[in-house]
Amino acid sequence: MIDLLVFPGDVVTTSKKNEKTRISSGLIQNGDNIQSSKVGFVRKDLRKKCLWIDNHQNRYIPSVEDTVIGVITERHSFQYKINIGAPRDAILDALSFEGATKRNKPNLQVGDLVYCRVVVANKHMEPEVSCISLHFKKEWMTGEALFTRLEDGYVFECSLEFARKLLSDDCFILNCLGKYIPFEIAIGLNGRIWVKSSRIVLTIVITNCLLNSQHINNNKRMEQMVRILLDRV
Amino acid sequence: NLIVRCDVCGLIVIWRKKSIESRGGETAIRIGMEYISETGLRLDGRRVLESRNIFCEIGINPKSDGSARFEIGNTKCIASVYGPREARYHRDTIHDRAIVKCEFNSVHFSQSTRTTSRKNDRRSNDSAEIIRETVESVLLLHLYPRSQIDISVEVLQSDGGELAAAINCVSLALIDSGCPMKDFICASTSGLIDNTPLIDINYAERGANGPVLLIAALPKSQKIITMQMEHKLELKNLDRCIELGLQGVSQVYEILQETVRKNALQKFQSREQLGV
Numbered sequence: 411m412i413d414l415l416v417f418p419g420d421v422v423t424t425s426k427k428n429e430k431t432r433i434s435s436g437l438i439q440n441g442d443n444i445q446s447s448k449v450g451f452v453r454k455d456l457r458k459k460c461l462w463i464d465n466h467q468n469r470y471i472p473s474v475e476d477t478v479i480g481v482i483t484e485r486h487s488f489q490y491k492i493n494i495g496a497p498r499d500a501i502l503d504a505l506s507f508e509g510a511t512k513r514n515k516p517n518l519q520v521g522d523l524v525y526c527r528v529v530v531a532n533k534h535m536e537p538e539v540s541c542i543s544l545h546f547k548k549e550w551m552t553g554e555a556l557f558t559r560l561e562d563g564y565v566f567e568c569s570l571e572f573a574r575k576l577l578s579d580d581c582f583i584l585n586c587l588g589k590y591i592p593f594e595i596a597i598g599l600n601g602r603i604w605v606k607s608s609r610i611v612l613t614i615v616i617t618n619c620l621l622n623s624q625h626i627n628n629n630k631r632m633e634q635m636v637r638i639l640l641d642r643v
Numbered sequence: 644n645l646i647v648r649c650d651v652c653g654l655i656v657i658w659r660k661k662s663i664e665s666r667g668g669e670t671a672i673r674i675g676m677e678y679i680s681e682t683g684l685r686l687d688g689r690r691v692l693e694s695r696n697i698f699c700e701i702g703i704n705p706k707s708d709g710s711a712r713f714e715i716g717n718t719k720c721i722a723s724v725y726g727p728r729e730a731r732y733h734r735d736t737i738h739d740r741a742i743v744k745c746e747f748n749s750v751h752f753s754q755s756t757r758t759t760s761r762k763n764d765r766r767s768n769d770s771a772e773i774i775r776e777t778v779e780s781v782l783l784l785h786l787y788p789r790s791q792i793d794i795s796v797e798v799l800q801s802d803g804g805e806l807a808a809a810i811n812c813v814s815l816a817l818i819d820s821g822c823p824m825k826d827f828i829c830a831s832t833s834g835l836i837d838n839t840p841l842i843d844i845n846y847a848e849r850g851a852n853g854p855v856l857l858i859a860a861l862p863k864s865q866k867i868i869t870m871q872m873e874h875k876l877e878l879k880n881l882d883r884c885i886e887l888g889l890q891g892v893s894q895v896y897e898i899l900q901e902t903v904r905k906n907a908l909q910k911f912q913s914r915e916q917l918g919v
Contacts, residue, residue, distance in 0.1 A: 415904060415907055415908065417826075417827065417900065417903070418818070418823070418824040418825060418826050418827065419824075419825055419826035419827075419861070419863050419864075436823065438783065438823065447783055447823035447824055447825070448818075448821055448823055448824075449818050449903050449907055450907065451907075451911060464911070465821050465907075466819070466821065466907065466910050466911075467708075467820070467821030468708045468709075468820070468821070469708045469726065469727065469728070469820060469821060471727075497726070497727040497728050497729060497741075497787055497790040498729055498789070498790065499729065533785075533786055533787060533788055534788060571910070571911075627912050
């Protein structure tokens with residue numbers, strides 16, 4: 411059933427005895443059957459070893475270990491309220507930055523963009539995000555931390571599956587753009603993409619290339635499109 | 644037979660003799676408009692078991708989370724879905740599931756004469772309630788406690804079967820928005836004119852004042868979610884009307900399914916296998 415297009419109510423698989431099947435977003439258990447609740451393609455996540463439905467969606471539903479881009483909406487004494495596009499706003503603890511202490515912590519303002527990681531996400535609680543990375547242990551003061559405030563640049567929204575596509579290993583458009591323009595990009599799984607390059611005009615070109623690449627499926631044509639947009643600059 | 648132009652819809656129709664009554668020495672010939680010809684054709688040339696032409700489109704409103712356009716014959720409507728998102732008023736929220744808010748509106752130019760009724764009139768509210776209850780029984784609301792899903796439907800052109808068209812449109816918009824559902828929701832009307840059961844009653848046929856039954860059902864399991872009727876119908880005819888309503892639902896489902904499939908393949912055609 412992998413890579414097959416399913417509709418809500420379609421039975422994807424039945425649970426077998428002595429075999430565990432992990433199911434993720436878009437799949438629900440109905441008795442012995444595992445049914446799809448969305449229109450999309452059935453995929454198997456090899457890292458997490460679970461089945462999920464790859465569908466077109468604009469609304470982000472938070473899930474633990476997702477990397478997202480949020481906008482700070484409120485400042486409190488020990489935490490920030492941050493909008494990640496989910497059904498409820500998330501909480502960012504003021505000290506959840508690498509090397510942060512009460513005297514030495516980043517001073518984020520309302521409206522700041524933060525690239526962060528979802529730590530708590532379930533339907534009962536407000537989601538929580540954090541800027542502490544498990545692998546890259548650079549302190550927040552150095553400005554080289556992985557999860558940090560995003561300064562300058564330009565952020566735009568897209569559908570969730572486009573963000574996933576950009577994060578995949580064989581994403582052609584990012585490699586293609588990288589050949590022509592040096593740029594920095596942060597991709598949030600909540601459908602937000604932040605782009606920064608040396609000139610504003612180049613940032614606009616990169617944004618337009620990314621938005622156009624959603625509809626082009628031929629690598630050669632994609633490269634042509636990038637060259638056409640760059641020629642105008 | 645008399646051939647006249649109908650005042651209501653402008654069609655050229657045939658009035659034929661229905662019956663002859665004699666009372667108290669006087670004879671009267673009762674005539675009525677011919678909604679179904681002897682060859683089995685209706686006013687617009689359809690057969691008794693045919694729905695009108697259906698056209699639908701997904702993803703027309705870029706600002707919303709999900710949107711769709713649905714046209715059946717000359718009845719056209721659009722729907723937008725926002726959510727699940729933070730509830731507007733916390734007092735409305737429910738601790739273990741999402742709430743659904745629905746708005747149903749006919750634009751002023753939807754019928755042949757311009758209407759100036761206010762947005763919150765009783766008919767619109769009733770229709771919105773029906774859509775909301777239909778949708779609540781299909782969505783998996785327990786996945787999003789304390790959230791809100793907003794649905795907004797506008798009827799752009801009215802030619803009979805607006806509520807059925809609205810339900811179909813909302814179903815497509817919900818699928819576009821990625822809200823988890825148990826199945827598609829498809830709706831259709833069926834009615835009875837001259838003792839003949841029909842599928843998909845349009846505005847001209849509504850003028851016959853026969854009963855019109857709206858059925859919304861889950862197409863795969865043929866489970867009925869909603870039935871609505873504002874007329875009197877004899878019990879012996881009910882089964883046949885329900886059966887035809889479900890047939891109409893299947894006809895709508897074919898088109899909805901095809902549109903959704905094409906849309907999904909188009910969106911994903913540039914993807915290689917993820918292998919994540």
